Amino acid sequence: MNKKEYFERQKNRYQKGELEWCAKAAREYRSENTDQIMRIADEAVRLEFIFDLPWDMERTYEKETFTYPINWTYMPTDDPEFIYQMNRHRYFICLGQAYAMTGEEKYAKAFVDMITDWITGVPLTEESKKVTWREIEAGIRGENWTKSILYFENSPLIDDAFMEMFTKSLEEHGEYLLHARRGFQISSNWGVIENHGLLFIGLALNQEEYVETALKRLEQEGQIQVFSDGVHWEQSCMYHNEVLHCFLESVHILQVWEREIPEKLLEVTRRMAMANVAWKKPDGCQPLTGDSDETCLEDMLAASAIILAKEGCQEAEALKGCAGEYPDYESIWDLRQKGADIYDNINGQTPKQKNFMLEESGNYYVRSSWERDGEYLHFRNGCLGGGHGHNDKLHLDVVSEGEDVLVDAGRYQYTYHEENRIWLKSAYAHNTILVDGQDFMEYTDAWGSQNAVPELRFAPKEKNGYLVLEGAHTGYLQGGAQVLLNRKIVVLEPGVYVVADMAYTGETHTYSRIFHFNNQGQLVYEDNRIVYNGEKAKMELVFPQKDTSVKKVESKLSRHYNLCEKNESIWADRKGEGTTAMLAVLAGRQKQKAEVCMQQVYNPVRDCMLDEKQAQGLYIRTDNHEYQLIFRYRDLTGPQDLLQVEECLGIGRLLICADKGDTISFA
Numbered sequence: 001m002n003k004k005e006y007f008e009r010q011k012n013r014y015q016k017g018e019l020e021w022c023a024k025a026a027r028e029y030r031s032e033n034t035d036q037i038m039r040i041a042d043e044a045v046r047l048e049f050i051f052d053l054p055w056d057m058e059r060t061y062e063k064e065t066f067t068y069p070i071n072w073t074y075m076p077t078d079d080p081e082f083i084y085q086m087n088r089h090r091y092f093i094c095l096g097q098a099y100a101m102t103g104e105e106k107y108a109k110a111f112v113d114m115i116t117d118w119i120t121g122v123p124l125t126e127e128s129k130k131v132t133w134r135e136i137e138a139g140i141r142g143e144n145w146t147k148s149i150l151y152f153e154n155s156p157l158i159d160d161a162f163m164e165m166f167t168k169s170l171e172e173h174g175e176y177l178l179h180a181r182r183g184f185q186i187s188s189n190w191g192v193i194e195n196h197g198l199l200f201i202g203l204a205l206n207q208e209e210y211v212e213t214a215l216k217r218l219e220q221e222g223q224i225q226v227f228s229d230g231v232h233w234e235q236s237c238m239y240h241n242e243v244l245h246c247f248l249e250s251v252h253i254l255q256v257w258e259r260e261i262p263e264k265l266l267e268v269t270r271r272m273a274m275a276n277v278a279w280k281k282p283d284g285c286q287p288l289t290g291d292s293d294e295t296c297l298e299d300m301l302a303a304s305a306i307i308l309a310k311e312g313c314q315e316a317e318a319l320k321g322c323a324g325e326y327p328d329y330e331s332i333w334d335l336r337q338k339g340a341d342i343y344d345n346i347n348g349q350t351p352k353q354k355n356f357m358l359e360e361s362g363n364y365y366v367r368s369s370w371e372r373d374g375e376y377l378h379f380r381n382g383c384l385g386g387g388h389g390h391n392d393k394l395h396l397d398v399v400s401e402g403e404d405v406l407v408d409a410g411r412y413q414y415t416y417h418e419e420n421r422i423w424l425k426s427a428y429a430h431n432t433i434l435v436d437g438q439d440f441m442e443y444t445d446a447w448g449s450q451n452a453v454p455e456l457r458f459a460p461k462e463k464n465g466y467l468v469l470e471g472a473h474t475g476y477l478q479g480g481a482q483v484l485l486n487r488k489i490v491v492l493e494p495g496v497y498v499v500a501d502m503a504y505t506g507e508t509h510t511y512s513r514i515f516h517f518n519n520q521g522q523l524v525y526e527d528n529r530i531v532y533n534g535e536k537a538k539m540e541l542v543f544p545q546k547d548t549s550v551k552k553v554e555s556k557l558s559r560h561y562n563l564c565e566k567n568e569s570i571w572a573d574r575k576g577e578g579t580t581a582m583l584a585v586l587a588g589r590q591k592q593k594a595e596v597c598m599q600q601v602y603n604p605v606r607d608c609m610l611d612e613k614q615a616q617g618l619y620i621r622t623d624n625h626e627y628q629l630i631f632r633y634r635d636l637t638g639p640q641d642l643l644q645v646e647e648c649l650g651i652g653r654l655l656i657c658a659d660k661g662d663t664i665s666f667a
Contacts, residue, residue: 033329041098096151108155142197196246222268230271231361235385236290273304278356288408291388294559299328320348368494381471387447400588403537410558440475467491495588519567539588595621617645630655
C-alpha cells in the first residue's frame with residue numbers, strides 16, 4: 001500500500017489544524033508531560049532509552065544506549081522485561097508528538113530508521129516468538145505503529161517505499177495475531193492486549209476479517225475476565241488498567257471509524273472504569289494490589305469520561321469529578337479538540353457514594369471524603385488472581401490525611417529471586433496474619449504457586465454510621481497448623497479502626513500480625529503503642545492486650561518496577577492455646593493520644609464475669625467520641641447471651657456503644 005492509499009483511508013488521521021491545536025494545548029495545560037515526551041524523543045533520536053512513562057508496565061532507571069544495527073534482544077540484567085519494553089515501541093508515539101510540536105525532521109528520521117531496522121532485523125520465527133515477537137508485544141505494536149505513523153503524514157521521509165514496507169509488516173502482525181489463539185489468551189490480559197492491536201491493524205489495512213475476529217474475541221475476553229464489580233480477575237490494578245486501556249482504545253477507534261460498538265464491549269469498559277473510581281486513593285494513585293505500581297489514575301479517569309460520555313454514559317460525571325478539570329496529556333493528542341469540548345461539557349462531580357464494596361473480587365474501599373487529605377482504608381480478601389496476584393488475603397491498606405500509612409510492599413521485578421519476587425508475592429510482604437511465622441502458600445516459580453486456597457467472604461454490615469468488614473481464609477487448614485483465621489475491621493469514625501483477628505483452632509500456636517509502614521514517616525515505639533509520624537499524617541497503632549510482643553522488622557517497599565526502598569514493619573506476636581483473639585486499634589487524625597484498654601465483660605442474667613475466651617470488652621477514647629465495644633467469641637448460648645460493659649449492653653457478636661448512648665448490635 002502506498003502513502004496516498006494508506007493515509008486517505010485513515011478516518012483517524014489528523015485534519016488541518018488539529019496537530020497545531022494539540023501541540024498548543026499540551027504545552028499550555030500539560031507542560032510537565034510535554035517536557036517528558038520531548039526528553040524521551042530526543043533520547044530516542046540518540047538511541048538512548050529509559051522506560052519511565054507513567055504506564056510503562058516495567059519501568060527502568062538506567063539509560064541504555066544503542067548503535068545501528070540495533071540489538072533488539074539486548075538484556076542489560078537478568079530481567080528480560082527490558083527486551084519486551086524495547087520491542088513495544090511506545091517511544092515511536094513520543095517521536096511523533098515531538099515532530100508535531102517542532103516540525104523537526106530528525107524525529108521523523110529516527111522513526112523511519114528505527115522501524116526499518118526493526119523490520120529488517122527482527123524476522124518472525126519460532127525462536128523470536130519467545131522474545132521480540134511474543135503475541136503481547138505484537139498486539140501493543142499494532143496500536144503504537146498505527147498511532148505513531150499518523151504524526152508523520154506530512155514528512156517527506158515517509159515515502160511510498162517506506163509505506164510498502166510498513167504496511168507489509170503490519171499485515172504480517174495481523175496474520176500472526178489472527179492465528180495466535182490459545183486458551184491462555186482467553187483468560188489472560190494478553191488476549192485483550194493482542195486483540196485490541198489486531199483491531200487497530202484491521203481498521204488501518206481495511207482487513208474486515210481482522211476487525212470482526214478481534215471484536216468477537218474482545219467481547220468474549222471481557223465477559224470471562226472481568227468480575228461483575230468491574231475488577232479484572234488477575235487482581236492487579238496495573239493489569240486491570242492495561243486491559244481497560246485496550247477496551248477504551250477499542251471503543252474510541254470504533255467511534256472514530258463510525259463503526260457499531262458491541263454492547264458487551266461498552267458495558268465491560270464502563271464497569272472497569274468505575275472500578276478505578278472505587279479504589280482511587282486520596283493522592284490520585286491506584287493501590288499497590290498484586291503486581292502494580294503507584295501510578296496516578298487521573299489520566300485513565302479523564303479518558304474514560306470522554307469516551308463513555310460520547311456513548312451517553314452517566315458515569316462520565318463521576319469519572320471527570322475524580323480526574324480533574326482538563327483532559328490528560330494523551331487525551332489531548334488522541335481525543336483532540338472534540339474530546340476536550342466533550343470533557344468541558346461534562347458536569348464533573350465526585351460520587352455521593354464514598355465507600356465501595358466490590359464483593360465479587362473481595363475488595364472493600366472506605367473513605368471519609370474525596371479530598372486530597374482524606375482518610376482511606378482498603379480491605380482485601382479475594383481470590384489470588386493468577387500469576388500477577390499476591391498472597392494478600394486479609395490485607396489492609398490505610399491512608400490518613402492523604403498520606404499512606406500502612407502499605408502493600410509492591411512487586412519490584414518478575415525475575416525469580418527468593419528475596420525479591422517470591423518474598424514480595426508472599427504473605428510476609430502484606431499486612432496480614434501468619435501462624436508460627438510460616439506462609440500458607442508455596443511458590444513454584446515467579447508466576448506459579450501451590451496450595452492456593454479459597455477465601456471466605458462475608459457481606460459488609462453497616463448500622464448507625466458504623467461499618468464492619470469481615471473475611472477469613474482456609475490457608476492453614478491444608479496441612480500443618482489446623483487454624484482458621486478470621487479478621488474483622490470495625491470502622492468507628494474517619495481514621496479510627498479496630499482490627500479484630502481470631503484464630504479458630506484446638507491447638508497452640510504463635511500468631512504474628514504484620515503491619516508494613518510507609519517509609520516517608522518515622523515510627524516511634526511507646527510501650528504497646530506504635531506512632532507513625534509522617535509528613536502530614538500522624539497515626540497510632542495500639543495493641544491493648546498485655547501479652548502481645550511487639551517488634552520492629554526491617555522490610556522493603558517497591559512503588560515502581562525496578563525500584564526498591566527500605567521501610568519498617570511491625571510484628572505483633574501473641575501465643576494462644578485454642579481459639580485466640582487478637583485486637584489492634586488504628587487511630588488517625590487525632591490531636592490527643594487515643595486512650596485504649598481492655599475491659600472485662602459481665603453477664604447480668606447469670607451475674608458472672610466472662611473470661612477472654614468467651615468475650616472481651618474494648619474501651620477507646622478519641623478526640624471526638626468515647627467508645628465501648630464488646631466482642632463475643634462463642635455461640636449465642638449460656639453465659640454468652642446477654643453481654644455488658646458499663647452502658648454497653650446487648651446481644652450480638654459485636655456490640656458498639658458511643659458516648660454512653662444506645663448500644664448497636666451486629667449479630
